[in-house]
Amino acid sequence: MSLRSLGVELHCRCIQTESKPIGRHIGKVELIPANSHCEETEIIATLKKTGQEVCLDPEAPWVKRVIQKILSNRRR
Amino acid sequence: MSLRSLGVELHCRCIQTESKPIGRHIGKVELIPANSHCEETEIIATLKKTGQEVCLDPEAPWVKRVIQKILSNRRR
Numbered sequence: 807m808s809l810r811s812l813g814v815e816l817h818c819r820c821i822q823t824e825s826k827p828i829g830r831h832i833g834k835v836e837l838i839p840a841n842s843h844c845e846e847t848e849i850i851a852t853l854k855k856t857g858q859e860v861c862l863d864p865e866a867p868w869v870k871r872v873i874q875k876i877l878s879n880r881r882r
Numbered sequence: 883m884s885l886r887s888l889g890v891e892l893h894c895r896c897i898q899t900e901s902k903p904i905g906r907h908i909g910k911v912e913l914i915p916a917n918s919h920c921e922e923t924e925i926i927a928t929l930k931k932t933g934q935e936v937c938l939d940p941e942a943p944w945v946k947r948v949i950q951k952i953l954s955n956r957r958r
Binding site for chain 1: 908909910916952
């Protein structure tokens with residue numbers, strides 16, 4: 807079983823990050839902590855309509871707000 | 883192109899959530915906002931060593947802490 811088959815990436819996945827606040831188009835967000843293969847935390851959003859993956863800047867205030875909103879949002 | 887091929891799930895993915903604080907075993911975390919197919923925010927962690935997917939409780943204080951730590955962690 808390869809590391810890749812376990813979903814472990816052996817390098818950073820993000821080259822550049824989205825600067826526009828695209829929060830309302832986001833279907834899901836992946837958080838990848840810094841690890842031995844990539845020294846920076848990576849945040850990868852999947853867009854609702856297109857399924858496109860977009861890297862986000864973990865330092866950007868709008869990104870932090872989007873994540874806090876997902877965490878606090880209870881639709882009930 | 884099906885919705886599923888876009889990575890859109892048509893139902894909730896979590897049945898139960900992990901109660902033990904497993905933060906240090908987490909390789910990545912997926913945040914799925916509440917949507918028309920699942921009325922609750924879902925948090926799915928992938929474990930480092932096994933690649934196993936584990937649902938986390940968005941309300942659990944340790945889960946919030948783990949996510950804040952990932953967001954603030956800069957390994958540089």
